[in-house]
Amino acid sequence: MGSFSFKLPDLGEGIVESEIVEWYVKTGDVVEEDQHIADVMTDKAVVEVTAPVSGIVTAIACEAGEMLAVGKELIRFDTEACGSGTSSHASASDAQDQNNSVSQPKPADITPKGERTSNSPNKETVDQSPPVACSASPSREAPLPVSNGVSGTVLASPSVRQRARDEQVNLADVPGSGPAGRISHKDLDDFIASGGVLASPAGLRSRRNGQTDVKIKGLRRVIAQKMLQTKRNIPHYSYVEEVDVTALEELRQHLNANRESHQPKLTLLPFIMQALVKALPKFPHCNAHYDDETSILTQFEAVHMGIATMTNAGLMVPVIKHSESLDLWQSASEVSRVSEAARNNTAKADELSGSSITITSLGALGGIVSTPIINAPETAIIGINKLQERPVVKDGAIVIRKMMNLSASFDHRIVDGYDGAQLIQALKRLLENPGAIFV
Template sequence: MARYVFKLPDVGEGTAEAEIVAWHVALGDRVAEDQTLVDVMTDKATVEIPSPVAGTVLSLNGDPGTMLAVGSELVVLEVEGDGAHVPDDAPADTPNASLATVPLTATPPPMIAGAPAPEAATVWPDVSPPALLVRRPPGVKPTASPAVRRRAWDLGIPLQFVAGSGPDGRILHRDLERHLDGASEVGGVAVAERPSPSARAGVWEVPVRGLRRRIAESMQEAKRHIPHFSYIEEIDVTALEELRLHLNAEGGATRPKLTLLPFLIRALVRALPEFPQINARYDDAANVVHRFAAVHAGIATQTPGGLVVPVVRHVETLDLWQAADAIRKLAAAARDGQAGREQLSGSTITITSLGALGGLATTPIINRPEVAIVGVNKIVERPVVRKGAILIRSMMNLSCSFDHRVVDGWDAASFVQQVKTLLEQPATLFLDQPQ
């Protein structure tokens, strides 16, 4: 028998380090060749690292959230025959705890020093009140169908704290209902009723790791390096909405449902050739702006882990329904954590939308190294004066941010006005593009 030291491989071109997201093995586990050992994250993409050999796990280097440089020791395995040896006095880790459920009155997360201590019987209501607080060891993920995951996301319920009553602990819809009710039985275990409203106490330390840390770093770098300015314009989308609803009714179930985004993408494709400095990426280290003929549209997408930007490439080649289908598939892959590195990089301009929650106006942060981002606000009916008459129109604000190092205010305003004209006169979206 020998020890095999497996080091963190290069998981992408130019990658210097990666963050441990979740372990799929524990100390003492027997692993097969090509079995997944760990998930690591780099540049918002999560990558599964398989074992190069079969063996038994002797040590794991790093907890979830740990940053490791490429080439660092990742796992030590005991293998048959010769292997890459590690010192005999290498420290041994403690095996992971087994999956357990504890009552809601169990010890809460660690308190920040100086925070008032809660009474012994305090129930921690700041967290969505679970029926059972489930503790899962690193690498053990809650299992649930996509429909259950989506419902949990809509309800704001973190699945890692929900006990599942299905086969092998699978979380079902009824488990979410029990979780919300705060009183039920799961697997024959009685759960205390939800407490009546009372004063809340407690402060939790929440490590910023994984995708949340990547988002924080990206936003910080964008605001640090880019002098943002925003331009907001209202757009009358009454005619566009009538066309969209008509096309959806005609398409029925045979075509993807059209949202506003495919029309906005088409407007960008028509407007950007006149403003090449906006469809660009700025390498501020080299002081070079790369302008693109192709339009690769990043679609900001909210996922259970945070905001990611999957990329629809060459949208200038897509019709409305192809664009709608591509957006839907990429958004689903991002929400399910299946989007790869190539699907989450390379955008030349980004669109962000909060849908019905879009508010009146936003000041979106540019997706660096791009130089512009287009923000869609919600569509509302409101009175508008047209030729002295008051009419009810469907109105929407478009909130755009630009990198003032690359885009002048006049050019930004002219670009948004061109997009406005195209959206307000939707027939122009389908005219032949001037050569």
């Protein structure tokens, strides 16, 4: 049998291991050269890996969601079973197996599938030996089913158990009315009389006993790891202030009613971007990156605005570079473009990295107050809460105004409480007097 061993290639970015996100083949499958066989995740992208040869899959390294070191065997093929068309590959494989070198992919073997926002965690990998070994921890047996409100063994007398065996009834399906969910003869009778439908104990609603174990992998695993590292390493503090956006809303509605056909519809976000760009020069340490290993704070003149965006895969932060150079309409167009690219998984690597400050908003779901987590290595993040009409006191009278809270978080190692409050107050003044944004 001609065996071709395909090693996990170096996918760039200096990574030493990758997560196998998804397999599209299994042992025994016949594959053609250049067929899509797996998705592999780097620090910022899911990469499509294609078959370097035609053949039958004889071994797969590990399950989806597990980590594999670069240079370890990813998949093995029997190439002789598919004819002589793969003989050149087979001979290359023989030489490869002799020197145990790392298989480098052809340019066509790897295709970027989508970009990501966070760094992958570092994990130790286990040496592999034929057939193939994985780097993840051993799988565990499934837990005992939960039944009758108690996990583990079903509580019932020997006579009830014997009756259940005779009637071919699974006691785990029978709700018990006794102490700790103990099943009585009457419970078994009621269950059988109902045709095997779960019967509720007297006076109680039916119980839900199902449970589902979901392996956290891919982008969700990367997000979880980065959030843990960020929250653990950065001493956050949050500052919340309410903003009267009545005048801003009137301006926004006026501009939307009179916009040109080629101009995008304006939301509040482009106005907030414009106000933040105007306020940040006085607070350069809030438009910055802090490297805690070198203790260097890098302050940026340019404002590279991160826009937190919810996608089907999880939270991503596309970046609008040089927001200070954009007008209101251009800001709105860029928000729409980069957010859509993130949701469609078509954003480029450059559009998913390099932000200097981030804005996050849940729109109508924004709540009254939030405590956003900083997008490390940045030093500040601005959260936008929902806009709603509220009674407020203005000039000694109670009036209805359109109010919205800003919830900001800062890195307390760099931004003192006074400075963070000053930035949000400057932002508030601009938003409450929107004409000042454009002067």
